[in-house]
Amino acid sequence: HALQGSPLDDMANPVAALFRLENSRAPEDMLNVVTNLLRWLSSPEQQSLRRGFTVWFRQVLFPRRLDREDVPNLEELEEVRTMLAERVKMWQKQYKEQGLREGFQEGMQKGLQEGVQKGLQEGLQEGVQKGEQALLLRLLRSKFRQVPDWAEEKIRQATPEQIIVWSE
Numbered sequence: 001h002a003l004q005g006s007p008l009d010d011m012a013n014p015v016a017a018l019f020r021l022e023n024s025r026a027p028e029d030m031l032n033v034v035t036n037l038l039r040w041l042s043s044p045e046q047q048s049l050r051r052g053f054t055v056w057f058r059q060v061l062f063p064r065r066l067d068r069e070d071v072p073n074l075e076e077l078e079e080v081r082t083m084l085a086e087r088v089k090m091w092q093k094q095y096k097e098q099g100l101r102e103g104f105q106e107g108m109q110k111g112l113q114e115g116v117q118k119g120l121q122e123g124l125q126e127g128v129q130k131g132e133q134a135l136l137l138r139l140l141r142s143k144f145r146q147v148p149d150w151a152e153e154k155i156r157q158a159t160p161e162q163i164i165v166w167s168e
Helices: 014-023 027-040 044-065 077-144 149-156 160-167
Strands: none
Touching: 014 027, 014 044, 027 044, 027 077, 044 077, 077 149, 077 160
16 A cells, blocks of 8 residues: 555556556556556567566466466466456446445344334333323222223323323
């Protein structure tokens, strides 16, 4: 990360490109460097340098960054660029799918947690309300011995605030 935003970013030479490749984290960054290398090393007299970079990709960089069975047998730097371009598309699709999958799982987890919390709150409120209703009915029975059915029904349909007022 120390090289990001460094003077090497503006240097159009193979050594700077090598350092940028070694320190690149995103496939898009590698693709940009290879594209620049192809432009810088386009003359026929630089064929051996292009070949050197191709061998370095195949034997050094790709084995460290890819699964061993995914390391392609590339002969030209242009093949490296083509492979990276295809991989970037594939990796972006995988990242997007993974992000969607993780977002879905996160949403499900959050929804489940909120649902459980809401259910517990509603259950607790209902339990408190039923307890208050039962207490009011006990108070009325202890005072009057019997509670008419219509009064009991009215208590069961009352809001918590009404129960408190009637209890007092």
